[in-house]
Amino acid sequence: MSSIKTVGVVGTGLIGASWTALFLAHGYRVLVADPGEGAEKKLKANVQSFWPTLEELGLAEGASIDNYEFVGSSLGKRSAEVDFVQESAPERPDIKSKLLAELDNGTRSDVVIASSSSGIPSSQFIDQCQHPERVLIGHPFNPPHLMPLVEIVPHPKTSQTAIETARTFYASIARRPIVVKQEIPGFVANRLQAALLNEAYSLVSRGILSAEDLDAAVTTSLGPRWATVGPFMATAMGGGGGSNGFRHLLEHLGPAAQKWVDDMREHAFELTTENIDSLTRSVDKELQGKDLKELEAERDAKLVELFKRKGKQQRMRQDRIRLGTQMCSLVRPSGAVFLGRSGWVQDQNDSSKVVLLL
Template identity: 50%
Template sequence: MSTGGVERVAVVGTGVIGASWAAHFLAHGLDVTATDPGPGAEERLRADVAAHWPVLERLGLAEGASTDRLAFTADAAEAVADADFVQENGPEREDVKHALFAVLDVAARPGVVLASSSSGLLPSVIARGCPRHPERVVIGHPFNPPHLIPLVEVVPGERTSPEAVERAMAFYAAVGKRPIRLRQELPGHVANRLQAALWQEAYSLVERGVATVSDIDTAISQGPGLRWAVLGPFLNQHLSGGPGGIAHVLEHLGPPTERWWRDLGRVTLTPELVQQLVAGVDEELAGTDEADLVARRDAVLDALLAAKADNGLT
């Protein structure tokens, strides 16, 4: 398998996202050097990778893929010194990112892409921690869990070079991802902004007493969410328009949709609303083993991805 010259990946930060990335890269036959300063980080990482491995085996491992190719060091500079690609997954704080990227900037070879999994920070802001080579900093934002969900949002900053963007796009595609390149940097990128729009109305509906937390989860998971898992919002809308497609939908449903937009709620996460949302989730999960729920979710994702591939919908 060609990965554009990438043989060793450094995974910086091994929490939920970092551990999932590490498992994904290992499954694609790469060497992974991981680093995290937290106590017990190596043990947790190896346990997380082992937990992810069965589903990755079912999806199909690359030749030579092995968990034995995972190395760990608490020293971030050591972890990236021999890396061909760096995937950073540290806390979502500018000061932490700047301190961390200052180390990566010095230790990693100049041509190596430094990709951040940041879910909302701007790459231009993160790159301020890289005075030597800001041109190789990009956002490479995955969706959780990265070892299953194909999407990666690649976002260049003001000083990111086209070559770094192309290397990131090519690498992610080579390891089975579906990268998209953003033409502008925005807080939250694309997918999280779309989610945020839905969350805004969902929270508002709960706050106004229109529906319960459980009702809203059902409305999405048993309704449009099923179609969204197959095709995106534009293609779904197009198919709902019959022979006239999206042009027909926009002509006939556009005006009422605009009225709905003006009626959407705007909310503030007051302590009272937060308590209401948390209580609603607790009620929905009553008697549910959350670890079992995660396993069942991932099994369905596994089956869904296989079904999409079988039907040419990857």
């Protein structure tokens, strides 16, 4: 965003460091603060470890890994220099309440203060803010420099201007912002994850299958399908396409699925020592002979490839739309331009009309 030049990051754990690297990769100047011992050293190490992945994804013109400054335990007077704040302090309302009051007092009143809180609504820590209307949740899916999702969760007093500023800013750094219209515990992605994990833990702890086979069930079915289109579009496609397909699948498979849900409720996972021990044994078997660092590197490489491919497809769609718009301006008033497969043809019903097929 042209109006945002400098970003303030408060908190240099893995989330804060990941945000810092992402902002740097998109050409922003970053001021970073954290009161923790050794915070500056850890920040530098983490940013350096994230940078190769960001280079592979593509850096903005002029982006530099060195374009940040660690300013100490707090932004302090340097708060006046920032145009956007990403707070990533510990997940405690008392800490965030005090910190948000300091940021609210030190920054310009038009600066959006976004919290990376993973489940605590911002209404629980804005009690000391003079300008709560510019505070909202900007919750990333970990790690922010790699995963595109950012959940924007306003509280009842958050202004529409702040929401739109955050949405535009996150989109400008290649994130996919979504707006959660009401404050709910855990927000959206974590709740979806918790729902699936609850059933996964239940199945494995009950001995229905191993952790390894459960992981395979996700990575070879729901994972790739939902990674490309999401559950709603997958349902519509599974029912034959369009909203009618969505309705068709719900009406025909919904009753059976409801019975499955009833069974899931009956066997909901309970967080007991016995169940945790059972799950841990199954995970230990899956991990035998495997190097966790190698698994993490393989995972990240696959994610980078997926996001690069999706980014390329999105750019191609945008280019097609732009080309179609440009061609519209070249066609005489009586002409028509339609988007389809590549090529130029004449309208079969009117030879004076030119049809652009993309």
